[in-house]
Amino acid sequence: xxxxxxRPDMVALWSPETKFRIWFEIEAHACDAQAALGVIPKANAxxxxxxxxxxFDVARIDEIEAVTRHDVIAxxxxxxxxxxxxxxxxxxxxxxSSDVLDTTFNxxxxxxxxxxxxxxxxxxxxxxxxxFEHKMTVRIGRSHGIHAEPTTMxxxxxxxxxxxxxxRQRLVNARAEIATGAxxxxxxTFANIDPAVEEHVCAMMGLTREPISxxxxxxxxxxxxxxxxxxxxxxxxxxxTEIRHMQRTEVLEAEEFFSPGQKGSSAMPxxxxxxxxxxxxxxxxxxxxxxxxxxxxxxxxHERDISHSSVERAIGPxxxxxxxxxxxxxxxxxxxxVIYPETMMKNLNKFNGLxxxxxxxxxxxxxxxxxxxxxxxxxxxxxxxxxQGADFRAELKADPEVRAALSEAExxxxxxxxxxxxxxxxxxxxxxxxx
Numbered sequence: 001x002x003x004x005x006x007r008p009d010m011v012a013l014w015s016p017e018t019k020f021r022i023w024f025e026i027e028a029h030a031c032d033a034q035a036a037l038g039v040i041p042k043a044n045a046x047x048x049x050x051x052x053x054x055x056f057d058v059a060r061i062d063e064i065e066a067v068t069r070h071d072v073i074a075x076x077x078x079x080x081x082x083x084x085x086x087x088x089x090x091x092x093x094x095x096x097s098s099d100v101l102d103t104t105f106n107x108x109x110x111x112x113x114x115x116x117x118x119x120x121x122x123x124x125x126x127x128x129x130x131x132f133e134h135k136m137t138v139r140i141g142r143s144h145g146i147h148a149e150p151t152t153m154x155x156x157x158x159x160x161x162x163x164x165x166x167x168r169q170r171l172v173n174a175r176a177e178i179a180t181g182a183x184x185x186x187x188x189t190f191a192n193i194d195p196a197v198e199e200h201v202c203a204m205m206g207l208t209r210e211p212i213s214x215x216x217x218x219x220x221x222x223x224x225x226x227x228x229x230x231x232x233x234x235x236x237x238x239x240x241t242e243i244r245h246m247q248r249t250e251v252l253e254a255e256e257f258f259s260p261g262q263k264g265s266s267a268m269p270x271x272x273x274x275x276x277x278x279x280x281x282x283x284x285x286x287x288x289x290x291x292x293x294x295x296x297x298x299x300x301x302h303e304r305d306i307s308h309s310s311v312e313r314a315i316g317p318x319x320x321x322x323x324x325x326x327x328x329x330x331x332x333x334x335x336x337x338v339i340y341p342e343t344m345m346k347n348l349n350k351f352n353g354l355x356x357x358x359x360x361x362x363x364x365x366x367x368x369x370x371x372x373x374x375x376x377x378x379x380x381x382x383x384x385x386x387x388q389g390a391d392f393r394a395e396l397k398a399d400p401e402v403r404a405a406l407s408e409a410e411x412x413x414x415x416x417x418x419x420x421x422x423x424x425x426x427x428x429x430x431x432x433x434x435x
Contacts, residue, residue: 005283010115010324013108014317020056022104023075026201027091028052030183033200034193040090047087054082072097094193096186098304102217103181105312107205109225112320113175119327120168120232124161126334127239128432131157135424138417139253139344140355149355150348150420153254153339158431160239167232174228177221181205182213187303214303219294222312226294229319233287236323236330240277240284243333247274253344257336276333283326290315353392354385359414360396360406367405377402 012018028048035045056078065074072092080088092100135154140147183198184190190198195209202209210217246254256276258264264271293315297308348355357378364374381399384390396402396411 005325006321007324007328010112010321011317013111013115014321016058016061017056019104019108020058020061020075022107022205023072023100024051024056024079026100026103026181026183026205027076027079027095029201029204030093030095030197031091033197034090034093036200037194037196039194040093044087044090048079048083048091050084050087051079051082056082070097072100094185094197095183096215098216099183099185101309102213103183103201103205103207105316106178106180106207106217106221108316109222109320110175110179110206112316112324113171113178115324116229116232116320116327117168117171117175119324119331120164120171122331123164123327123334124168126331127157127161127164130334130337130339131155131161131428131432134339134341135428136421137339137341137344138348138421139341140348147348147351147355149358150417152421152424153341153344155424155427156242157334158428160235160242162431163235163238164232167228167235170228170231174225178225179207180210180217180221181207182210182217184210184213187215188213214300216300216304216308219297219300219308222308223294223298226290226315226319229323230288230291233284233323233326236326237281237284239330240280240333243277243337244274244281247272247277251343251347252340253347254337254339256333257338276329280326280330280333283322283329287319287323287326290319351392352385352390353415354382356392356415357382359419360402360411363410363414364402364405369405 028045028051031040031045031048034040035042056075060081061071061074061078064077065071068074068077076088076092079091131154133154134157135152137153138150139153139156141149141151181198181202182188183193183201184195185193198209201207243254243256245251247256255272256274258272263269264273264275293311297311300308361371361374361378364377365371369377377399378396381390381392381395381402384395385392393411393415396406397408402411
């Protein structure tokens with residue numbers, strides 16, 4: 001991923017240095033387990049740990065790989081250069097490359113999950129703060145982009161909070177599903193390595209053992225992991241899209257913080273564009289682009305092929321780095337979002353009470369008017385608001401058929417905004433808990 005959309009901690013997780021360090025730990029722990037079983041001398045296993053404080057030379061490993069055309073063999077050759085040929089004699093005993101590669105990949109995805117969960121927690125905290133801040137800030141709700149009925153800005157934030165909380169739980173589940181390791185040897189039969197080695201390595205690396213592997217860990221686990229990242233990215237876009245709509249000039253109920261000295265356009269000095277949320281929309285597309293390849297990686301030939309390998313070398317870093325950046329960008333947008341309650345009220349009142357049509361409709365039916373006639377009466381007056389700019393309440397009061405069922409006071413009561421916010425506390429308790 002390009003530096004522009006990257007954060008250091010996640011980038012470091014996918015660096016060659018980190019990868020080789022994990023490879024070393026897997027090999028060294030495997031040696032310890034082999035020594036405990038009496039398969040290799042204890043002294044040899046202990047000698048491997050001499051590389052614990054070593055800095056693996058990435059350039060040297062690349063140099064060896066240019067000859068061997070095999071990344072794991074290149075690493076093992078370099079490890080032997082560090083600890084000595086005799087000490088390295090039993091490294092990788094009974095193992096196959098995928099034991100190292102797949103277990104490492106899952107360790108990286110597990111650690112990436114922890115970084116992503118921290119990012120989600122920041123987003124959740126920001127959404128919760130703004131939800132309670134604007135719990136009763138009334139704004140118009142829209143369906144199909146058209147004024148519908150009143151809601152509150154707090155409820156808008158609360159629904160994004162609930163959605164992101166579901167995403168968090170999905171990632172917790174995906175992390176658990178991906179946190180497996182396999183040290184089962186060629187074809188996964190443990191013919192040349194005791195299953196106890198796998199148990200030990202997985203325990204030391206914070207993993208559980210894969211119940212049954214072939215020569216690779218089953219890729220349905222990875223498909224679910226990347227699908228989960230895709231859903232979280234879509235939730236980010238959902239929130240970002242709402243903010244973009246709110247920042248439209250014709251709406252302007254909220255806008256991204258515009259910092260001193262910031263420029264919105266190279267041509268038009270007046271512009272204040274929703275660049276961060278537009279960027280989030282694009283980043284979400286990038287994360288989702290990893291989902292289909294991950295699904296297609298599930299089907300491999302027989303006990304293994306490497307059609308998944310090139311895909312995962314790309315989507316592993318790219319999807320996690322991009323989502324990590326997007327989460328923190330969204331959190332920053334929400335934390336500093338500028339909100340305009342006065343504009344919200346102005347927009348709500350733009351169509352002269354039209355948004356209260358359902359209450360009048362229901363009141364008429366409760367007075368004995370058929371639903372068909374009630375709808376006809378209300379719509380007849382509503383169209384005058386759309387087409388002539390009339391006042392909805394005044395038109396209702398002047399309509400003899402409406403007045404035959406409803407008094408002026410009863411009509412006035414249907415225009416009370418408080419009616420629409422009476423259950424906000426109930427919804428908040430459902431989302432955030434009773435406290």
